[in-house]
Amino acid sequence: MDLRNVEIFCGIADTGNLTETARRLNATAMTVSRRLAQLESELGVRLFQRTTRAVSLTSEGEEFLPYARMMLETEETARSLFSSETQGASGLLRVTAASEFGKRHLLPLLPALMEANPALKVDLNLTDSLVDIIGQGYDMALRLAPLKDSTLIAHKLADNPRLLCAAPGYLARHGQPACLSDLPLHRLLKISAVAQWMFEQNGQVVNCPVTAHFSCSSVEGVRAMCVAGVGIAQLTLLDVRDELRRGELVEITLSDVGRHPLAVWALLPTRQYIPWRTTVLLNALKRALQDVI
Structure with missing residues (x-):
């Protein structure tokens, strides 16, 4: 299979346009169309639906896309083994992560990672929406809940339980709740x-409805109000790790229930071939998160 044809296929999948793909690959639109036709003939399927304005993947094209990307990544890695100019990881690393986690724990790692790997490029998408990492060509997704889609490969990076916390000043003024039934007597932030x-109680999940005195769409807003002494919040350990260490917040433990267990997961599209650039980021994340208190 001609990898140039595969490269053109991936380019069209990314742009949805033959002319734009030709421009990016420094080729003519006629050449792009001809090479796509060669690939479709070789595979015996139609990979795109074509209209006068755009092209879109067929179901066969969507199924072939992750394998096509894998072929290009494998070629790139193989070439880099014998390149005197290549040091460390190289190529484009596409990552998606939850916004707050990405800002706090992923972005601070990237400057040193990219300095140590000069040929590495990073495309980071910070969003709280679920992303189709196979269809959109991501190397990794970082999520804060267990994997539900069994087609993705999950690597656990760290435990990240939900916990109750408040500022020392708030607890000095209002006292500390002792059990779950005490929470409605306090100012709650959610x-x-x-x-x-x-x-968690005896291995089972316990749900507690919350009437909040303050609510906010972002973790950052709730955390800021909690540090300011406005009330009690339930956030994950990584959301408040730094504040707990500095003494700005204190964890509240209740007698009848405990932390709700969660974890940080790195989701990969396949275990058959993992680019070195993905492995480099995985290792950096594991090192950064291994000292979670």
Whole structure:
């Protein structure tokens, strides 16, 4: 299979346009169209639906796309083995992560990582929406919940339980709740999309409806109000790790329920071939998160 044809296929999948793909690859639109036709003939399927304005992947094209990207990545890695100019990881690393986690724990790693790997490029998408990492060509997704889609490969990076916390000043003024039934007596701060807080009791999940005195769409907003002494919040350990270490927040433990267990997961599209650039980031994340308190 001609990898130039595969490269053109991936380019069209990314742009949705033959002319734009030709421009990016420094080729003519006629050459791009001819090479796509060669690939479709070789595979015996139609990879794109074509209209006068755009092209879109057929179901066969969507199925072939992750394998096509894998072929190009494998070729790139093989070439780099014998390149005197290549040091460390190279190529484009595409990552998607939850916004707050990405800002706090991923972005700070990237300057040193890219300095140590000069040929590495990074495309980072910070979003709280679920992303189709196979269809959109991502190397890795970082999520804060267990894997549900069994077609993706999950690597656990760190435990990240939900916990209760408050500022020392708030607890000095209002006292500390001792059990779950004490929470309604306090000022509670929550993320807007969260209807109830979750705890663990004897290995089972306990849901606690929350009437909040303050709610915010972002973790950052809830954390800031909590540090300011406005009330009690339930956030994940990584959301407040630094504040706990500095003494700006204190963890609250209840007698009848415990932390709700969660973890940080790195999701990969396949285990058959993992580019070195993905492995480099995985290792950096594991090192950064291994000292979670």
